[in-house]
Amino acid sequence: MYVQEDGYETNPTMFTNRVNTLVDEATERGMYALVDFHTLTPGDPMYNLDRAKTFFAAVAARNAGKNNVIYEITNEPNGVSWSTIKNYAEQVIPVIRASDPDAVVIVGTRGWSSLGVSEGGNSTEVVNNPVNASNIMYAFHFYAASHRDNYRAELERAAARLPVFVTEFGTVTYTGGGAVDTASSTAWLDLLDRLKISYANWTYSDADEGSAAFRPGTCYGSTYAGTAVLTESGNFMRNRIRTPDNFPTS
Incomplete structure (x- = not known):
């Protein structure tokens, strides 16, 4: 759910309804729905604190009975x-917990969800x-052509101490463009x-x-044209x- 960039802030009711519809579509297909509050710009989540509380209160109340919904709050x-x-x-997690006490909640990490690495830090912080909450995980993102051994090493170090979910990664550079780095993606x-x-x-676009x-x-x-419509990344x-x-599984 983009918040700025002509997103949620322009029409909260319409965009909330759209998210709920997509959750229903995923549920009908036996898929997880990861509801992501997409606040890349601005980078400070507090800028959208009130919007986040309103949004997640509505979405959690609507979908509390489902067991396939995951919330990524920033x-x-x-x-x-x-x-x-x-x-x-x-501040946001209790809003979700008021309706859905069991759903997994994912918290973004510093430095574009790099566990701090992209801003000179690491997961020690x-x-x-x-976070003082139960049943949560921490987000980690990477783009294979840009983020290599030092990022992999930090993720492995963090994973020994923290529950981590890679909620976004690409086979190319951090811009979303360029050639597929098959070797790094495979690693x-x-x-x-x-x-x-x-x-x-x-x-998936x-x-x-x-x-x-x-x-x-x-x-x-x-x-429908089968695999002919896939890019190099899609085929990989x-x-x-x-x-x-x-x-x-048990």
Whole structure:
């Protein structure tokens, strides 16, 4: 849910209804719905604190009976301290818990959800000062062509102490464009599989950028064309996720 950029702030009721409709669509298909409050700009989540409380109160009340809804309460905070992000989280999470005491809530981390790495920090600040709430996870994002060994090392270090969910990653550069870095993408997904960390790929769209899974114009096509509509990134991800995981389910 984009908040600025002609998003939620322009028509809260309409956009809240749209999110709820998409949650219903995902539920009908047996899929998880990760409701992401997308506040990349501005990077300070406190700027949208009141909007977040209103939005999540409505969405949680509407979807509390579902067991497939996950809430990501701030996307890629940046330019602010971890203590600011923690303060925001500890005000928004109780709003969700008032309706849904059990849903997983994901908290963005400093430096565009890099556990602080992209701003010269690391996960120690979170480990030493965790959010005071239950059943939460912490977000980590990466783009394989831009973020390599030092990011992988920090994620592995953090995962030994914190529950982490990679709620956004791309096979290309952090801009969302450029060529697919197959070697780095493979290294990342091998690591995530080994650590049993869930991940969501950016982006399931036909945007004219390297990260998109579909070729431009696919969404407006009149017929389904199978794998011919996939980009290099889309083919890479399709081949990867077609291999079953060997994860315990109970």
